[in-house]
Amino acid sequence: MDLAFTAKQQVFREQVRDWLAANVPAAPLRSFDTAEGFAQHRQWEATLNKGHWGMVTWPEALGGRGCDLIEWLIFEEEYYKARAPLRVNQNGIFLLGPTLMEYGTKEQKARILPKMATGEEVWAQGWSEPNAGSDMAAIRSSAKLEGDKYIINGQKTWSTRAVWADWCFGMFRTDPHSARHHGLTFILVPLRSPGITVRPIPQLDGLPGFAEIFFDNVEVSIENRLGDEGAGWSVAMATAGFERGLMLRSPARFQETARRLVELYTTNRASADGDPAVKDAVLRAYLDAESYCLTTYQTACRLNKGGKIGAESSTNKIFWSELDQSMHATAMSILGARAELLPHAPAAQGVGTWLNGWLFAQSGPIYAGTNEVQRNIIAERMLGMPR
Amino acid sequence: MDFTFTEDQMLFRESVRDFLVHEVTPERIRASWETATGRDPALWGQLAELGLTGMTVPEAHGGLGMTELDFVLLAQECGYVALPEPLVHTVLVAVPMLRDIGGELAAQWLPKIAAGEAKVIVGLQQNLLVEDAHVADLLLLQQGATLLAATPEQVRLQHNESIDPSRKLFAVEVLQGARTVASDICAATLVADALNRGALGCAAQALGLAQRMIDLSVRYTSERQQFGKPIGSFQAVKHHMANVAVRLEYAKAPTHRAAYAVAHGQAVAAHAVSHAKLVACEAANLAAKNSHQVHGAMGYTWEVDLHIFMKKAWALANTWGDAGFHKTRVGEHIFAAGAPLGAGATFA
Numbered sequence: 001m002d003l004a005f006t007a008k009q010q011v012f013r014e015q016v017r018d019w020l021a022a023n024v025p026a027a028p029l030r031s032f033d034t035a036e037g038f039a040q041h042r043q044w045e046a047t048l049n050k051g052h053w054g055m056v057t058w059p060e061a062l063g064g065r066g067c068d069l070i071e072w073l074i075f076e077e078e079y080y081k082a083r084a085p086l087r088v089n090q091n092g093i094f095l096l097g098p099t100l101m102e103y104g105t106k107e108q109k110a111r112i113l114p115k116m117a118t119g120e121e122v123w124a125q126g127w128s129e130p131n132a133g134s135d136m137a138a139i140r141s142s143a144k145l146e147g148d149k150y151i152i153n154g155q156k157t158w159s160t161r162a163v164w165a166d167w168c169f170g171m172f173r174t175d176p177h178s179a180r181h182h183g184l185t186f187i188l189v190p191l192r193s194p195g196i197t198v199r200p201i202p203q204l205d206g207l208p209g210f211a212e213i214f215f216d217n218v219e220v221s222i223e224n225r226l227g228d229e230g231a232g233w234s235v236a237m238a239t240a241g242f243e244r245g246l247m248l249r250s251p252a253r254f255q256e257t258a259r260r261l262v263e264l265y266t267t268n269r270a271s272a273d274g275d276p277a278v279k280d281a282v283l284r285a286y287l288d289a290e291s292y293c294l295t296t297y298q299t300a301c302r303l304n305k306g307g308k309i310g311a312e313s314s315t316n317k318i319f320w321s322e323l324d325q326s327m328h329a330t331a332m333s334i335l336g337a338r339a340e341l342l343p344h345a346p347a348a349q350g351v352g353t354w355l356n357g358w359l360f361a362q363s364g365p366i367y368a369g370t371n372e373v374q375r376n377i378i379a380e381r382m383l384g385m386p387r
Numbered sequence: 388m389d390f391t392f393t394e395d396q397m398l399f400r401e402s403v404r405d406f407l408v409h410e411v412t413p414e415r416i417r418a419s420w421e422t423a424t425g426r427d428p429a430l431w432g433q434l435a436e437l438g439l440t441g442m443t444v445p446e447a448h449g450g451l452g453m454t455e456l457d458f459v460l461l462a463q464e465c466g467y468v469a470l471p472e473p474l475v476h477t478v479l480v481a482v483p484m485l486r487d488i489g490g491e492l493a494a495q496w497l498p499k500i501a502a503g504e505a506k507v508i509v510g511l512q513q514n515l516l517v518e519d520a521h522v523a524d525l526l527l528l529q530q531g532a533t534l535l536a537a538t539p540e541q542v543r544l545q546h547n548e549s550i551d552p553s554r555k556l557f558a559v560e561v562l563q564g565a566r567t568v569a570s571d572i573c574a575a576t577l578v579a580d581a582l583n584r585g586a587l588g589c590a591a592q593a594l595g596l597a598q599r600m601i602d603l604s605v606r607y608t609s610e611r612q613q614f615g616k617p618i619g620s621f622q623a624v625k626h627h628m629a630n631v632a633v634r635l636e637y638a639k640a641p642t643h644r645a646a647y648a649v650a651h652g653q654a655v656a657a658h659a660v661s662h663a664k665l666v667a668c669e670a671a672n673l674a675a676k677n678s679h680q681v682h683g684a685m686g687y688t689w690e691v692d693l694h695i696f697m698k699k700a701w702a703l704a705n706t707w708g709d710a711g712f713h714k715t716r717v718g719e720h721i722f723a724a725g726a727p728l729g730a731g732a733t734f735a
Contacts, residue, residue: 001456002389003647003734009388013731070388077731252730259729262721283714286721286728287641287662293733294390294640301390315636318629372622378632379625383605386620 005074012067013074019051020082032088033207038122038164041088045119054117055093058101062109063117069300076250091161092116092123096169096188103186103227103235112188124162124191126170126213127236129155134373136171137180137233141215143172143187145222145229150174150187152195152218160367162211163200165191171232184232188224195219204359249320251293257327257357258289264334267350272334281330288323311381314374321364321371328358388734390640392460400460404467406437411468413692419471420552426522431472435503439474443482448497455479455584459591459646466595469699471553473506473519475588480581481507484527487577488568492536496525509581510559514706520544520557527568528559534574537565551698583660585707587649590642590663593671596700597635600674603693604628604681611683618681627677634670642667658720661713668710671700 005013029044030037048054049063057072058064067075087093097116100109115121132138141154156170168189175183191198195218200208227235265272265282272278296316303309331354332339339355341348365371379385392400410430419425434440442458444450462475482500485493485507499505505524510517512529520526521544526537542565545558569577605628608619618624645663648656675697679686686693704710721728727735 001392001643001647003644005388005734074731080730255728255730255732259732262726262728266722279718280714283717283721287666287717288637290662290733291637291641291666294644295637297388297734298390298640298643301388305391312636315633318633319637372626375626375629376622378629379619382632383601383628384609385605385625385628386609386617 009070009074012071013078016053016075016078017082019053020078020084023047023051024082024084028083029085031205031207032086032161033163033203033205033209035164038088041085042119042122044085045087045089045117045122049118054119055097058097058113058117062113068304070297070304073250073252073297073300076252077255080250080252080256088161089116089119089122091125091165091169092121092167095125096123099235099238100226102238107223108226121166122161122164124159124165124168124211124213126156126159126162126168126189128158130157133158134370136236137184139171139173139184141170141172142176143174143185143220144176145174148222150185150220150222150225152187152189152215152220154215156213156215158201158210158367159213160210162191162198162213163208167191168213169226171236174229174232178230181233183230184236185229186226186232186235187220188226189215189218189220190224193218193220204362205356249316251289251296254289254292254320254323254327257324258285260352261285261327261331264331264350264352264354268334271336275333278330278333281326281333285323285327285330288319289327292320292323311377314369314377314382317368318365318371318374318378321361324357324361324364328354328361332358390643392643396457396460399457400464403437403439403461404464406433407464407468407470411470413695416469416471416553416695424522425553425555426472426519431506432503434472434474435501440477440503441482441497441501442478443486444497444501445486448494448501450482450497450501454650455483455587456643456646456650459587459643462588462591463595463598463642466592466699467599469553469596469599469695473508473522475592476508476518476585477506479584479588480509481527483584484509484577484581487580488527488534492568499524509585511578511582511585513582513708513712514585516547516556517559518557518706519555520559521546521555526559528561528565529574529578530561532571532574533567534569534577535561535565536568537561541565549698549702551702553695553699554702579657582707583649583657586660586664586713587642587645589703589707590638590645590660590667593664593667593700593703594635594639594642596696596703597631597638597667597671597674599696600671600678600693600700601628601631601635603696604678607685608681624681627681631670631674631677634666634673638663638666638670657716661708661716664708665710665713665717668700668704672704675700 029040032038032041052065054063056065056067056075060066093116100112127136129139129141143150143152152172159168162168168191171184172187173183174185195216197214199212201210201212203209261282335351335354338348338351341351343351380387419427438451441450442453446452458478465475477500485496496505496507500507506522507525508517508519508523510526510528526542528535528537541562543560543562547556547558549556608624609617611618642663645659648659678693682693685691720726
């Protein structure tokens, strides 16, 4: 065990820091759930890619830097410290990207990954259906192979980023006589295809962060099938694993929230201490964010040495989502009567971005598999309790 | 950056785990409750033979010359079996204190500890009472600003019975003849280090205790049938145990980091130890609470083994600094002006 960064890692950190200092936009971008903000964020992805910082863990040939997971964590730390824009293409780079690396053909990788890296093609996810939420194996949307094309019919919902995205990925039932997780196929669908209707769904903040997607005899070339026909479930499970696991939510984000929470508490201490639970909650936020960081580093080091991530990725998702929720709840109580105010309201001094974070934190225990489903997975697969 | 244990460290853990699970059974612990001292010289001899009592004793004094980091996984295993013998205390607290005092005292006692021929016990004012003072061949006692070394004849012990029959606690009154081994800053440093090491030992044992309570609960809820099926198949029961697994999973790395910080004498050690003790003891307390709940009335009995582990977890949370003590230390660290917080600060 050696808990110091190597000289090479320190140099890498400085390199990231310097580049971000020179390139992160001075003014915050608009929300990527607006047309203008989406375009700004797409532009930022292109800027990142130009500096080869789009996805540092990818091979150099695909626009990355071939970094290991420790370097990726360092990159994320600097990224959040620099308050760089959120990643509009996170469904692509963090979820589909790693899945493509594992299951994609050479042709698919070469065709899809570079455009994903530049932000030229932004990805939406198409997991849920009206009757297949937590029970994802209840998927009914169908894909029928005719010649070298799939004909897709059905409906997906809660598709994050689908309003302005270029592509979506998801599972479709290719065997009409199959049941549950059999007979499903993982297919990548261009969202501009004829027969597709995207209906935006406004979220809690009023902006259309997700959408319904209707498929009416949509033709998709067979070259957009990821993995074998009927193997969709195992491909999707790999994606869900990445999502819950390391890639989607690196510790830096939560450590920065904890730091801001300590700051919010110390500047509002006189009023905040009226509720003695607040100080304890701030302490706990700090400790849990640190625990998350330490545990992630330990896991990353294990994976670097060839270890595998298993059912413990479900503990990860519960931990960060509940941490995020409780940190923002604490911030809301410190802000008191100001907490409900939108940042531009005249009386909203010092509210920062907490309200927005609070709203988003509500989604954490739900997306990427509800925390109830994660608890079932932990109990059955990690602890071995009976089904 | 390498946050993993070596293959040797993992193998040592495996062999110690096998030994402890085989030897230190709940039956043997219950049998120890019926003996005069509650301690088992034969078992202590076996631990010494495995090199465990001398793990942190320098090689020059007949030990293995290893560090707190080498021992932390083994301390977890001691927790897993709720080992009544003061092994964690010896390796993490008494030996390092003797080693740091050095000189004649170290030369006299360290080889005996490594050989399993003597037990040295440390008593700090932070702790209300002194654990295992009745089996000590030498006591190192904090008395105000000084640290005393006392033989059994130089103290009077008053037994204080714990709800955990495995814990033997004593008020220690120092009589004539005890000698001062350190004073002022020197004593304060020794005491502060001992407190951190003792708290680290609690954290590591708490991890093992939590795991044991999960294992007992998984087995019990897989066997116990109600409504025609194992109660462990019900979601409400599953989620109790999943919640424990989550807290336990995220208490491990802080504990390993604390062991590393202590072993390397890092400035962050005190803070890292407080972090570890808080989260590990919370995980163990949650394990106790939820394991008891899923055991139902059986968990409320003397007969079912759960309480062996539950009571130890309760006790560890409040010794070597209770939650208030450790939270205050964390608070001093994070609420100070210019505190190193946020992304990138953890290993800086």
